[in-house]
Amino acid sequence: MTISRAASYFISTPIYYVNSKPHIGHLYSNLLADTIGRWQRIKHPSISKLIFSTGTDEHGLKIERAAIDAHLTPLAFCNQVSETFRKMFDQFSIEYSNYIRTTDEQHCQAVRHVWQELSKQNLIYKGSYEGWYSVQDECFVREDEIIKDQSGQTRIKETNCLVEWTEEKNYMFKLNQFHERIEQWIKDQKPLYPTKYNKLALIQLTELKKQGDISISRESKRLSWGVKVPNDSSQIVYVWIDALINYLTVVGYPDHTIHWPPNCQIIGKEILRFHAIYWPALLMGLDLELPRQIVVHGHWLKDDKKMSKSVGNVIDPCDLLIKLQCDGVRYCLLREDVLSQDANFNEYKMKKYLNAELANTLGNLLNRVTSSAINSERIYPSRPSHPLSSAATELLDQYINLPLRVTTAYDSYEFYHGIIAIMNVLRACNAYVQHEQPWLLAKSTIENDRQRLQILIYLTLECLRICGILLQPIVPSISKQLLDVLGIDQNKRTLHDCTVQIEHKAKHLNLMKNERISLYQRLPIVENERDE
Template sequence: LCSTSRKTLQAKGWIYTGTYRGWYSTQDELFVPESDVTEVKNASGTVQKVNVESGHPVEWMQEKNYVFRLSHFQKDLLHWLQSSEGVVKPAKFKNLLVHWISAGLQDLSVSRESTRVHWGIRVPGDSSQTIYVWLDALVNYLTVSGYPDKNFTWPPDCHVIGKDILKFHGIYWPAFLMAAGLEPPRSILCHSHWTVNDEKMSKSKGNIVCPYKKVDKYTADGIRYFLLKEGVPHSDGNFNNTKVQHLLNAELADTLGNLLSRCTAPLVNKHQIFPSYDQESFESFTDGQEVLNRLHDLADKVKDKYVEGNIYQGIDEVMAVLRRTNALVQNSKPWELAKCDSEEKRLHAVLHVALEVLRVSAIVLQPVIPVLAARILDKLR
């Protein structure tokens, strides 16, 4: 596939032979534009040039390469980014791409001398050159689509990436696709990273979080819930054991678990049933209509947030309804209603609504806490 894609770009005139000159960062594996190179003093006091973005040293290099006409696609890339509000989410990353592209694009070297890069796929017809990672790795996304067979499926609805590879997937990749006559992804969801106790994770600091150990401590559902609730796309999340414990206690135990316990306690729900609903009886609760209104819109609101990639906002919608329902139960005092036979309809009405809130909440939370959601739904059968 890599060779096929490279041949396609060559045949269409998008690749040419050139002498590539520039500042090269071995650690970043890329040529760095002059505007992104600065001078710094290292620990020994020696002045050296480094990549502004990564801080890694660069060296001047000149070699024969095959070059992709990236500069030709500047207008096309800007048009793609501006064709839809949600083509790259969150907006801050879309704006960053627009800034990079508007500053001007240079043609991109897509090969390296084989004497320097021994691994990789040789350029078809020129074994002295190795196809570089831009083309090699990125075109692999086409593999699962069935490309280049006739009935391949493309483009993807959403491409999920990390912010550290935004330039490669938001500029190089769509440009390669356009050059090959293919559509870019319909949308790109770019997520941020995780810190630990407000510090970047690194082996040297010994602060890398082992997810398996955290699963043993908090359960898989607990870790999933924390990561999806705190891992917002637009900024880095912070992993902290105290924070994990507090969130799980406050939301899964005290909010979700508390409502379930209240509505299924034998003293309140003697026959362990999902009672029938009586509208007239429920209207006697002053704050009941607000809960019904929130419940009516809950599934659609959560779905919209999930589709946007804002999972945390979908969870917030659920928790808001659960907290309001807990307040309804607290104010209606079903444990008092259960003591009087004449209040049975009112008891059943409030239990029905509370249990329905739990049912819908469990359904929409299945992608987040699948095991716990299944247990709740089993209990409500």
């Protein structure tokens, strides 16, 4: 395999199973990847090409059965559901470069090629396999992971999904051959973030050692919807092996690979085993480099309760879009999530955040400093030569230090820390404006007061400019609107530009006379929402 290095950064999300419509967990995985990708462009504007892959996983028994229930062919069913995922990502400004479907012929060819390469290395053999199989999760589960319910049915303890005892002849992959190398990779490189998942992956690896090699195909008489095993039409490639190969397909494998390995792969914690153990084993078998980093996030809860269709508390992203607007949803999910734990969605709390921080702290600050009563000429002034007051100096110090604090947070995927740091500086700026009372300074004829007003306008607009640049990965539409109003050139919106402008000529803001900007429309809040 030749790698042309035509791309300089590669980030991926899982591909999503199309057995049902998208939910908030799917949205969050993509939002996290999108935010990281946008940050990379702001931090490294010289990036020639950024690959951001996402898509849908469309093979397997669960899809086959869902299509039958919907009275559709499997492909027609997949076409329908995959389009809902694509539409959702577009609605939330997810800037993916590659949208892959495992039913694409290019992908099926890549799967067959991988199979043949692993066979050449004598890593695949035919054997018998038996165990408890979950159609819902498309995987075998261990004996200690199941329980019998009151009706005598066997279910997975954690998810309550039914499992079926399955005995069949299929192909096996020599996972045992890679245990030591995977263990060493995890211990030496610590590729999983947050770091606690490295320990968890090692525990899962120990459990898998007891089970031996893994099944990588299903009998076609049980499952017909999938990629046929090369030279054996009686077998279908196991859906999870098929799905993992998508990361190779999107970069042109095996013919014209434009970037390898992935810089960052986003996954949910429920698929850790597949990405931390099976995936590196496949790559080792293909003699390919392993991912640089795998970022793992937890589940989303609704009002501290696990989401469930039966309970009726599943969050529909389309409903959120109507209620909170695109940037509002992005802001809430990124502000609330801490990668090392499950996140909680509380609509009342989210609306309070949005009104207090986007509408008030950010939006009102812009309107205060651009109002005709304070800034009658709608000018972004040059840096005043007059000495700064202690309050002005203190504020200046805060946003001089802000880019480094935000960079540390964003580089660690702790976007909530970056958001909080930005909001703290904006609150400090609001306090400074309140302290200086510009509405009185604007009416004064005293020269010192006029100088203080110019300093205030300059410092406040500089604060908004820097915060606007740093908020671009989080709320891209709001940030663009803000930076457009300030008249900031498109090529001056990078991390490098987050310094206080020394050589800056006065210019007019992009505002009509008496125009009031609404960066974020305040949301109505009904107090009894608190208890819903």
